[in-house]
Each structure stands twice: as structure tokens, then as C-alpha cells.
Amino acid sequence: MGRIKLTNIDRAYGKxxxxxxxxxxxxxxxxxxxxxxxxxGKSTLLRLIAGLDQPTAGTLEIDGRDVTKTxxxxxxxxxxxxxxxxxxxxxxxxxxxxxxxxxxxxxAEIDSRINEAARMLEIGQYLDRxxxxxxxxxxxxxxxxxxxxxxxxxxxxxxxxxNLDAELRISTRAEIAALHKRLATTMVYVTHDQxxxxxxxxxxxxxxxxxxxxxxxxxxxxxxxxNLFVAGFIGAPRMNLMPAKxxxxxxxxxxxxxxxxxxxxxxxxGHKLKVGDDVTMGVRPHDLSLDGSADGLIEAEVNxxxxxxxxxxxxxxxxxxxxxxxxxxxxxxxxxxxTIKLGFDxxxxxxxxxxxxxxxxxx
Amino acid sequence: xxxxxxxxxxxRGGRGWHWTDVFIWTxxxxxxxxxxxxxxxxxxxxxxxxxxLAEFPPTLLxxxxxxxxxxxxxxxxxxxxxxxxxxxxxxxxxxxxxxxxSQLVDPEEPxxxxxxxxxxxxxxxxxxxxxxxxxxxxxxxxxxxxLKNSVFVTVIATLITLLTNSMAAFALSKYQFRGRNFVLxxxxxxxxxxxxxLLVPLYSVISAVGLFDSLWGVILPTVATPTxxxxxxxxxxxxxxxxxxxxxxxxASEWQIYWRIILPLAAPALAVLAIFSVVWRWNDFxxxxxxxxRKELYTLQVGLNTYAGELNVQWHFIxxxxxxxxxxxxxxxxxxQRYITAGIAGTxxx
Numbered sequence: 001m002g003r004i005k006l007t008n009i010d011r012a013y014g015k016x017x018x019x020x021x022x023x024x025x026x027x028x029x030x031x032x033x034x035x036x037x038x039x040x041g042k043s044t045l046l047r048l049i050a051g052l053d054q055p056t057a058g059t060l061e062i063d064g065r066d067v068t069k070t071x072x073x074x075x076x077x078x079x080x081x082x083x084x085x086x087x088x089x090x091x092x093x094x095x096x097x098x099x100x101x102x103x104x105x106x107x108a109e110i111d112s113r114i115n116e117a118a119r120m121l122e123i124g125q126y127l128d129r130x131x132x133x134x135x136x137x138x139x140x141x142x143x144x145x146x147x148x149x150x151x152x153x154x155x156x157x158x159x160x161x162x163n164l165d166a167e168l169r170i171s172t173r174a175e176i177a178a179l180h181k182r183l184a185t186t187m188v189y190v191t192h193d194q195x196x197x198x199x200x201x202x203x204x205x206x207x208x209x210x211x212x213x214x215x216x217x218x219x220x221x222x223x224x225x226x227n228l229f230v231a232g233f234i235g236a237p238r239m240n241l242m243p244a245k246x247x248x249x250x251x252x253x254x255x256x257x258x259x260x261x262x263x264x265x266x267x268x269x270g271h272k273l274k275v276g277d278d279v280t281m282g283v284r285p286h287d288l289s290l291d292g293s294a295d296g297l298i299e300a301e302v303n304x305x306x307x308x309x310x311x312x313x314x315x316x317x318x319x320x321x322x323x324x325x326x327x328x329x330x331x332x333x334x335x336x337x338x339t340i341k342l343g344f345d346x347x348x349x350x351x352x353x354x355x356x357x358x359x360x361x362x363x
Numbered sequence: 364x365x366x367x368x369x370x371x372x373x374x375r376g377g378r379g380w381h382w383t384d385v386f387i388w389t390x391x392x393x394x395x396x397x398x399x400x401x402x403x404x405x406x407x408x409x410x411x412x413x414x415x416l417a418e419f420p421p422t423l424l425x426x427x428x429x430x431x432x433x434x435x436x437x438x439x440x441x442x443x444x445x446x447x448x449x450x451x452x453x454x455x456x457x458x459x460x461x462x463x464x465s466q467l468v469d470p471e472e473p474x475x476x477x478x479x480x481x482x483x484x485x486x487x488x489x490x491x492x493x494x495x496x497x498x499x500x501x502x503x504x505x506x507x508x509x510l511k512n513s514v515f516v517t518v519i520a521t522l523i524t525l526l527t528n529s530m531a532a533f534a535l536s537k538y539q540f541r542g543r544n545f546v547l548x549x550x551x552x553x554x555x556x557x558x559x560x561l562l563v564p565l566y567s568v569i570s571a572v573g574l575f576d577s578l579w580g581v582i583l584p585t586v587a588t589p590t591x592x593x594x595x596x597x598x599x600x601x602x603x604x605x606x607x608x609x610x611x612x613x614x615a616s617e618w619q620i621y622w623r624i625i626l627p628l629a630a631p632a633l634a635v636l637a638i639f640s641v642v643w644r645w646n647d648f649x650x651x652x653x654x655x656x657r658k659e660l661y662t663l664q665v666g667l668n669t670y671a672g673e674l675n676v677q678w679h680f681i682x683x684x685x686x687x688x689x690x691x692x693x694x695x696x697x698x699x700q701r702y703i704t705a706g707i708a709g710t711x712x713x
Contacts, residue, residue, distance in 0.1 A: 052608045073614040085609035089627040098623075099613030146613075 001063045002154040002186030003028045004049060009058035011044055011210075018044050019210045022058070026154075027202075031180050031187045035197040036207035037233070042190045043158055045207070049188060050156050051075045062153060073102075078147035079156040082163065084139045086131040092142050093127040096149050110149075117145040120179075137168045144179070154186035161196060173199060194234055198222070206230050228356035231282045237313070237325045239282045239350070242298070246270070246277045254351060254359070256281055260320030264296030266349045268359040279359070280352040285313070287348035288326035294343025300324050302338045307331050316340065402689075409682035410492040416678050427491030431456050434473045443467065445484040447477060454487060455479075496683035506684065508659055509666035513645060513688075516581050516662055521640040523586040525633055531587075532595035532629075533621050537607060547596070554589045558649065566653055580654040581662070585644065591636045598632035599625060634702040642692050663688045 009022040018041045026032050034042040047053040049060065051072030060068045067075050078099075086095050093114060100110045118124040121141045131139055140160065147155055160176070161169045177200055180187050191197055197204050198218045206213045206221065206229070213233075214226040225231035231239050244258040254270035256279060257263045264281060273279065283296070300316035312332040316324045326342050334340060351359040375381040403423075408416060410425040430439035433456050440456035445467050447453055455467035458476060465484055467477045500506040535547050565584050566575075574580030602625065610620045626633070648664040655661055661669070667684050670677040 047608075050608075050612060052611060072608075072611045077612070079609070079612045081605045081609055083603060083605050085603065085605035087606060087609075087624060089630075098610070098615070102614035102616075102619060146609075150613075 001028050002026075002152075003061075003063050004154060004186065004188070005061040005064075006045075006049070007059045007061075009045070009048060009055045009060065011041070011048060011053070012056045017210060019048075019055070022210075022212060024205065024212065024215070026186060026188060029184045029186055030202045031177075031189060031200055033197040033201035033204045034188065034190045034207060035192065035194060035204055035233075036213075038192055039209075040207040041210040042192075042207050046079075046156050046158055046188060046190050050077055050079050052079075076153040077156055078150040078152035078154075079158065080143045080147050080160045082159040084131070084143040084163075086139060086142055086146070088131050091128050091130055092123060092134070092145075095131065095142060096127075096146050099146065099150050113149045113151070114145075117148045120148065120182075121145045136164055137172065140164060140168075140172055144176070148179075148183070152185065154188060157187060157189045159191055160189075161191070161193070169196075176200065194236065198234070204234075206233060208233075224358065224360075225282075225350065226358050228280060228282075228352050231350055231352070231358075235284055237285045237327065239284050240288075240324050240326075241280050241282045241352075242318075242322050242324075244279055244281050246273050246275050246279055248275060249273055252361075253346070254279075256351070258318075258320065258322075260318035260322050261299035262296070262318070264344070264349060265346055266296070266351045267346050267361050268351045269361060270351075270359060273353065273359065278354045280356070282350040282352065283344045283348060285325045285327040287344050288324075288328070288342040289344070290328060290332075290340060291343040295346035296344045296349055298324060298342045298344075300340060300342060302334045302336055302340055304336060305332065305334050307333070314340070316342070405682060405689075406686055409496055409679070409686045410494070411496075411679065411682075412493045413677070413679050416682075424490050425492055426488040427493070428486040428488050431470050433468060433470050436473075440468070440470075442470075442487040443484040444487055445477075445479045447479065455484070457484075493679065496679045497687070500680050500684055504680075505658065505661070505666065506687075509661050509663045512578060512660060513663040516578055516647075516651070517641055517644040520582045520586055520644045521637055523582065524588060524591055524640045525637060527586055528588060528591035528636065529595050529626060529629060529633065530621065531592045532599050533625050535592070536596045536599035537602075537604070537625070547593075550589045550592050552589075562649070562653060565650075569654060575654060576656050576660065577654075578660060581647070581651045585647070585650065588636075588640070588643075591640070594636055595629060595632050598629055602628050631702065634699065638695055638699050638702065641695055645688070645692055 004024075004026040006022050006024040006026075009019055009024075010017065011019040022045060034045060036042050044053065048055050051067070051070060051074075055068065058068075059066055062075060062077075086092075087098065090098065096114045096117065097110050100113065114127070115124075118127055121144060123138065123141050123145055126134055126138055126142070131142065134142065140163075143160070157176070161172055164172060173196060176187075176189075180200075189196075189200060201218050203215060204218055204221050205215045208229050214221060214230045216224075216226075221230060221234045225234060225239075228241060232241060242258060242260070242262055244256040244262055244264075246254060247257050248255040249270040252267060252269065253265050254268045254273060255263075255265045262281070266281065281296075288298075298318060300318045300322075302314055302316045304315045306313040306315075309331065310329075312328045312330065312334075314326045314328055314332070314334060316326065318324060324342065353359055374384045376384055407423055407425060408421075412425075412427060415422075415426060429442045431442055432439050436458065440458060443455055443457055443465070444452060445455045445465075447455075453469065455477065456470050458466045458468050460466070460481065463481050465479050465481045467479055467484070469475065469477075531550070535543060535550075569575055569580045569584065574583065606624055606628075607620055610624050615623070646664065647662070648668075651662045651665045652668065655665060658669070663684070667681055667688065670680045670684070
């Protein structure tokens with residue numbers, strides 16, 4: 001079992017508040033990813049769960065037991081640190097054994113657990129080396145191994161891939177996913193990389209400035225971001241966000257336009273909007289096309305195009321100075337200065353009100 | 364070898380001498396004499412006989428007058444090059460000296476005694492190392508006992524120093540608590556209080572707790588060194604906190620974190636402090652002199668002092684035993700100097 005429940009967690013350092021009333025229910029066996037820009041409090045939250053730091057207010061339960069005041073050692077969790085935090089003066093075997101020796105586990109049991117983990121993570125041949133003699137990827141495996149041998153209630157991973165090179169990052173990411181599938185243990189994974197979040201997570205928690213912005217399945221966050229921040233944070237390249245004004249409100253759709261030549265009719269429940277209200281419309285670069293007959297149209301002048309092969313990334317500016325990025329299918333040769341009409345489907349456009357909250361589609 | 368010579372004789376001026384070359388060579392040679400001269404003088408003098416030590420002008424090398432056995436005399440006689448009354452110069456043996464007249468005899472013809480003014484004779488001398496300066500203190504004095512005491516004080520004091528200082532440094536570097544910086548400041552502040560100020564109060568304390576005239580009385584007041592705490596703390600600050608977090612997640616107790624994580628990782632700094640501590644304790648003179656009054660408890664440095672009597676200073680023994688007491692410190696520096704430089708460079712500035 002590994003259900004972790006956070007209720008109204010606050011954390012402040014002096015007068016600086018790092019976390020504001022975090023409520024989160026992490027299901028048993030779930031891989032939950034905490035994602036957000038640096039300084040958003042995601043690592044602090046992980047340390048609170050780990051017990052390495054104490055919340056100033058709120059309670060934390062693991063499997064129904066209140067562990068708010070319990071020390072890190074007694075929570076039955078294991079953590080993988082960003083810097084791996086392997087003990088440099090111990091061999092890999094000693095690193096793996098350290099935590100087990102501390103709970104006075106039987107020597108034979110320790111050996112069998114280490115061998116099992118070494119086999120699973122393919123670190124068997126490095127067991128007698130020191131961390132300094134291992135490559136980054138090998139150290140990463142040892143760090144994970146040190147968590148695995150503990151047989152914890154839940155794994156806490158603090159940006160475990162950030163010190164690896166790009167290629168290794170992709171393969172290790174897949175390994176962590178496989179590990180999670182095999183162990184079926186709860187994992188809380190902190191990252192600032194949204195690709196990691198999208199590929200690994202059962203659910204993603206997007207955080208900003210100590211608050212949870214949205215919790216949901218990866219595609220929910222992508223398809224229906226709850227607010228402007230999540231819309232801008234999830235997805236690469238970033239979603240194009242354009243200020244506009246409401247022109248007409250009909251049942252189930254809202255027509256908007258902007259000074260920069262944007263005209264669109266968006267599927268949304270606009271009963272709270274009035275004509276003339278400030279809104280922001282978002283549309284993902286991949287949802288833009290050169291189809292002039294689409295539901296929405298943006299006229300923009302091309303600044304630069306990047307032809308990547310299967311697709312072309314066009315950087316353009318509308319007449320009111322709004323920057324637009326469009327990812328167009330195929331290889332296109334628009335030269336700088338050309339004016340293009342970018343069309344998009346009404347169902348792919350996202351509408352946000354003046355406060356930045358999503359205007360939901362009519363059910 | 365030839366490359367070493369090429370390197371050593373390299374000059375800025377190429378074939379000629381640039382003024383900086385002259386300056387550097389003068390500086391280095393001067394420095395060598397200033398730094399190494401006294402040590403060399405000490406070692407050389409330690410092999411001199413008492414008579415030669417009192418000689419003026421002094422010589423660098425130890426000399427002894429050559430002696431010869433002459434028929435008809437029980438003891439060996441000193442050899443002199445004498446200017447005889449007939450104007451010839453000859454090597455003669457001195458039978459005795461009366462006032463300014465020396466009675467000499469030719470070793471080949473021992474029957475005839477020649478009288479010569481002492482100004483007209485020069486001793487025949489050769490380099491001679493008076494090793495008895497070294498052997499006698501070992502045979503006839505308590506030197507071995509002093510050595511044992513010194514080793515005991517040095518080893519125990521160093522061990523306790525390492526233990527207590529590293530514990531203080533651990534707390535001051537890895538725990539967040541109110542007043543941490545104040546405590547550190549207080550500890551470092553005690554660096555400004557010299558021993559002479561503390562001598563009397565420390566003596567009262569030692570005396571009151573019954574450690575007077577005991578080696579523990581020498582050891583205990585010296586084990587807490589602010590330098591050591593500061594040095595170790597600065598080094599421990601460089602040990603990542605994540606390691607401690609990881610150990611906490613690994614069910615390690617605070618003692619285990621200290622003993623199994625922090626101490627092994629602080630080994631370079633501990634080595635530096637160990638070297639310092641050994642040198643300090645070994646060379647300590649004033650405090651042991653104050654605390655110890657029984658002769659069998661004397662440490663080497665205090666023991667050396669016993670060769671300086673009220674009326675008679677046995678310089679030859681003092682010099683020889685000073686050389687002996689220097690040996691461990693020199694060895695420590697020869698073999699561990701890379702730790703000292705690495706440690707001092709690695710602490711404090713990171």
C-alpha cells in the first residue's frame with residue numbers, strides 16, 4: 001500500500017511562504033509527477049512528504065496513518081536525489097546495504113535483496129566499485145537501486161534525470177516507467193521537464209509559486225488546461241496565447257476578434273461573458289494550418305521558418321505585434337515578410353477569461 | 364637528470380643574467396640560509412663536545428683533537444702542530460700544560476720533553492661526531508621515559524581532539540539551530556585569548572579537579588581547539604546536505620550519520636588537524652611545565668629543560684636531544700605535507 005494524503009499543507013521559511021494550502025491525494029500504485037518552473041515549491045513538497053522537512057501547517061497521511069510528525073526514517077519511503085547522493089566512500093554494494101544494515105536486517109536477506117536489485121537494474125558488475133568510478137547513468141541506476149532494495153511504501157524521485165545527457169535521459173525515462181510497471185509501487189516524481197511529466201505520469205500536478213494549478217491525467221492537462229499558466233506550461237512549443245475581445249456570445253460558442261486580425265468562433269460556454277469582455281484565446285502551434293476556410297483565422301507576417309523535415313515551424317507576428325508560432329505539416333518555404341493566414345479548428349481553441357481561468361465548453 | 368639541471372639553471376636573460384635572475388637566486392639562497400641554517404647549525408652542534416661548543420670562533424663542523432698513545436704515558440695524548448724553539452714545525456703530543464707553557468713530546472722519541480709557548484702550537488684536528496651526546500641521555504638519563512610520556516600525550520590528545528572537534532564541527536555545519544553563528548563566533552573568538560592569560564585560571568581548574576601532576580592534566584585542557592573546529596566546519600560545509608538527507612532516508616541515526624558518513628568524508632581535513640595537533644602537542648612546553656612536577660611524568664620538551672641546571676647547562680645533551688625531539692615533527696611534515704597544503708587550500712575557501 002502506498003496512499004499518501006496531504007491536507008492543507010503550508011510551509012514557510014520565516015515570513016516567506018513556500019507552499020500555500022496544498023491538498024493532494026496520491027493513490028496507491030500511482031506515478032504522480034509534480035511539475036512546475038523552478039522555485040515553485042515542488043522539491044519542497046517532496047521533502048515534506050519524505051519527512052526531511054516539516055510543514056508549518058497541515059497534515060500528511062500515509063495509508064491512513066498521520067505521519068506529519070514522524071521522522072523520515074519511520075515513514076517507510078525511499079528517495080532518489082537529483083545529485084544521486086551516493087555515499088562516495090562506500091562501494092556500490094555498501095551503498096545499497098547501508099539502509100538495510102541500519103534496520104538490522106539479516107545479512108543473507110540483505111545480500112539477496114542487493115542481488116535482486118542489481119540484476120533488475122543491471123549493475124551487478126559494478127557492485128564493488130565506488131560511485132566515483134561510475135558514469136552518470138550507472139550512478140543513476142545505483143541511486144534507484146538504493147531505493148529499490150528498501151522495498152518502500154512509495155518512491156520519491158527528485159529530478160532524477162536532470163544530470164544525464166539527452167540520450168541517456170530518454171532511455172532511463174523508459175526504464176523508470178518499466179520499473180514502475182513492474183513494482184506497481186507509488187511513485188512521486190518531481191521534474192521541471194514537461195516531456196518527462198507527459199510520458200511518465202499517471203497524473204500530473206502542475207505547480208506555480210507554491211500553489212497547485214491543476215491536477216489531472218497528462219492528456220487532460222494538454223487538451224483542457226485549467227488556466228493560462230497550465231496552458232502555457234504544458235506543450236512544446238508553447239501554446240499561442242492571444243488577447244482578444246468578445247464580439248458575440250451564442251449558446252455553446254463565443255465569437256472573438258482582436259485588433260491584430262484574429263477572428264474566431266470558439267466552442268465554449270460563454271454565459272458569464274459579455275460582449276466587449278477581455279479574453280485570451282489559446283491555440284497550440286500544431287493546431288494551426290494554412291487552411292483559409294477554418295473556424296478561426298489569424299493573419300500574420302512570417303519572420304522566420306525552420307524546416308525540420310516532417311514539419312515546418314513558422315515564427316510570425318500579427319499586425320498588433322503578437323508573436324505566433326505555427327507548426328505546419330510538410331516542408332514549406334515561406335520567406336520572411338510573407339503574410340500567411342493561419343486557420344484553426346474551433347474545437348482546438350482554448351478560451352480564457354480575464355482572470356486567466358478556462359472558459360469551459362458547454363457540456 | 365640533465366633535464367633537471369636545464370630546468371634549474373633556466374634564466375630569464377637567456378645566456379646572460381637578467382636582474383630578476385640575480386634577484387631570485389639571491390632571494391632563494393638567502394632564504395635557504397635563513398630557513399635551513401639554524402637547523403643545520405643545531406644538528407652540527409649536537410655532535411660537538413662540550414669544549415668545542417664553548418670555543419670561539421665556532422666552527423660549523425664538529426672537530427676533535429687527534430690523540431695518540433705514547434710509550435710511557437697511561438692516557439692518550441693530544442696531538443699538536445708545534446713551532447719548536449729551533450724554528451722547525453713538527454707534530455708533537457702534549458704531556459701537560461702549565462700556565463702558558465705547553466710540555467710536548469715527540470711520539471717517536473718519547474724520552475725528551477720540549478717546552479713551547481701555547482701560542483706557538485695548533486691542535487691537530489679532524490672531523491669527529493660526538494655520538495655520545497646521543498647515547499648517554501638514553502643510557503643514563505630518563506630520556507626514554509620522557510619519550511614515552513610525550514608519545515602518550517601526543518597520541519591521546521590528538522585522538523580526543525579529532526573526536527571532540529569533529530563533533531562540534533558537525534553540529535555547527537550540518538544542524539540549523541538558533542544561535543549557531545553565535546556559538547561559532549564564540550569558539551573562533553577564543554582564538555584571540557592567548558595561553559598566558561589562561562594559565563593561572565586553567566591551573567586552578569586543573570588543580571581543583573585533581574589533575575595536577577598528571578598527564579591527563581596536560582592532555583585535557585588542550586583538546587578543544589578553535590582552529591580545529593573552524594577548519595573541520597569549513598570542510599564539512601562542502602559535504603553536500605543531500606548525503607545527510609539520503610542517510611536519514613536510509614534509517615541512519617544521527618550518530619551513524621556522523622560516524623559513517625561525515626567522518627570518512629572529512630578525512631582530508633581530519634588529516635590536516637591530526638598533523639597540526641601532533642605538532643602542537645609534541646612541541647608543547649609551557650603548559651606541561653606548569654602542570655607536571657614529578658620528573659617521571661615529564662614530557663620531552665620539559666625533560667630537555669632539566670639539562671639546563673642552575674649552574675651548569677649541558678648544551679651538548681640539550682642540542683642532541685632537541686634534534687631527537689625534532690625528528691617526529693620533521694617526519695610528519697615530510698610524509699604528510701601534501702595533506703597539509705591540500706587541506707589548507709581545500710578548507711576555508713570553498
